[in-house]
Amino acid sequence: MSEVKAAQYGYEVPTDYMEETAAGGGLAGHLRRNRLAYIGGALLLAVGIGIRIYQQMMSFSVGMDFYEPEFQTYWMPLLYGEVIVLGSIMVLGSIYMWMTREKDAASITPEVELKRYFTLLGVFTVLGVWAALIGALAVESDAAWHQVAIRDTDFTPTHIVIFYFSLPLLTAILIPTFIWAHTRIPAFMNRISVPFLGVVAGIFMIMPNYGFNEWGHTFFYAEELFAAPIHWGFVVLGWSLFFLGPLAVQLIQRMAQLISVVTTGRDCMIADR
C-alpha cells in the first residue's frame, strides 16, 4: 500500500513502523507475520500426533494393568515426564513473564500495542490447534477405551494422555499468557479482564476435577455410563469457554481503535461511553 494510494483515500497515514509492510507482502510476508502461530502450531501438532501414536501402540499391549511391570516401564515415566515438563513450563514461564513485565505503560506506542495483540492472538491460535486436536483425538478415545477395557486400575493410559497432558497443556500455556497480557498490553494493565480470567480459571479448575474423577473411579470396576454424574464437573468447567465471546469483543474493541490510529492517525471511537 503506497502513500499515494493512501492519500487517494484522504487519510494521513503514519510513515513510521508498520508491521504489515515491515514483514513484506505475499506468502513470505504472511508466514513471517504469523510465524508464532505456524511454528507453535506445527510443533504442537507433531507432539499431539506423536503421543496419539504412542497411545495407539502401547495402550492395549502394555497399558491394561497398573500393577504389571510393563506399565511401570512404558507408562509411568511418561506420566512423570508430563508432570515435570508442564509444571516447569507453567511455573518458570509465569515467573519469567512477571519478572520481565513492562514498567512504563506510557511508552508503549499504538504500533507496539497492536503488535502485542497479534502476538496474543498468535498464542491463542497455537492453543486452538491443540484444542482441535484434543477435541478430535483425545476426548472420545477415553470413552472408546472404557467400553472395551474391563476395568480401570490406578492409572489408565487414556487418562495419562488426556488428564495429565492434553488439558493441562492448555493451562500451562494460558497462565503465563494471562500474565504476559496483563503486564504488557495497556488495556489489561492495572486491571483484570474478567472473561480472560474466566477462560483461564475454568480450564485450570478442570484439574481438581481430575482428582474427583479418579477418586470416583476407585469405586467402580467399570465406567458404566460416560455421561455419568462423576463427569459433570468437566462439563460445567468446560462452559468457561463461554467467556470466549466476551473476550473476543474486548479484544476487537481495543484493536479497532489501534488499527484506526496506526493506519489513519485518528481514533475511530466516536462517543465516550
Added chain:
Amino acid sequence: MANIALPAPRITDASGHYDLSILDNPRARSYYRRFDGILIIVLFSFLALGISIHYALTAGDWDYWIDWRDRRWWPLVTPLSLMMFIGGFVYPIWKAFRLPVIATAVTTLLCLVSWVSRYFNFGQFTDFPLSFTFPSTYIGLGVIFDSVLIMTRSLLISAIVGPFLFGALIWPLNWPLFAASKVPVEYSGTLVSVADLMGYQYIRTTTPEYLRIIEESTLRTFGGSVTPLTAVFSAFVAVIGYSLFLLLGAALYNFAGRYARRII
C-alpha cells in the same frame, strides 16, 4: 499508549460507537483480514473442543452406538445437549458481531471432530466398525436454527422457534442414516432390530444390557407414535434448555464481560 482512550470497563454495544469509514482504508482492511482469519481459527478451534467435551459427557453414550439411538431417549437428550452449548455462544456473537453462525458452526464442527474421532478412536483404537459407531448429523438443524435467527432478527422469537424446530426435526433428519439399522430381524426366536443385533455381536464390556436406558417399556414396537410424541416433547425441552443458556451467555456478556480492578 499515545492519546487513545482505554476501552470502558464494561462491554457495551459496539455498534454505533465506531467510525466505520476506517474500513475504506486498505491498510486497515489488511489488518482486519488478518484479525478475522485468526479469530475464526481460534474461535472455531475452541468451539470444537468445547462441543466435543460437552457433547461427549452429556449425550455421548446415546450418539456413540447405533443401537443406543432409539426413538425415546436419543432424540430427547441430543438436542437438549446441543442447544445448551449453542445457547451460551449465540448472544455475544449476535449482539456484537451480528453473525447468525453459531448453530451451524457448532453442528458442523461437531460433525468434523466426531468423524475423525469415531474413525481413529472407535475404529482404529478399539476396533469397532464405523457402521456401528458413525456419528449422527445435526448440520441441517444448525442451518435451520441460524436461518430462523437471521429471518426474524429477534433473539426472543428465535429462542422459541429455532430450538423447537431443532428438537422436532432431529429424527427425520437422521432417519436416512439410521433406516438400515432399524430393519427388524429374527434372532434366536426373538424379534430385534439390526442395530440390536450389532450390539449383541460387538460386546461393550462396560455397558451390560441392563444399564441401557433405551426404549424402556414392556412391549417394543416398530411402529406406533413414539417418535412424533418424543419429537414434540424434545422440541419443548430444547426451547427451555436453549433459553436458559441464552440467558447465561447474556449474563456473561453484560455482567462478566468487563475489566475488574486489580486486587493484588
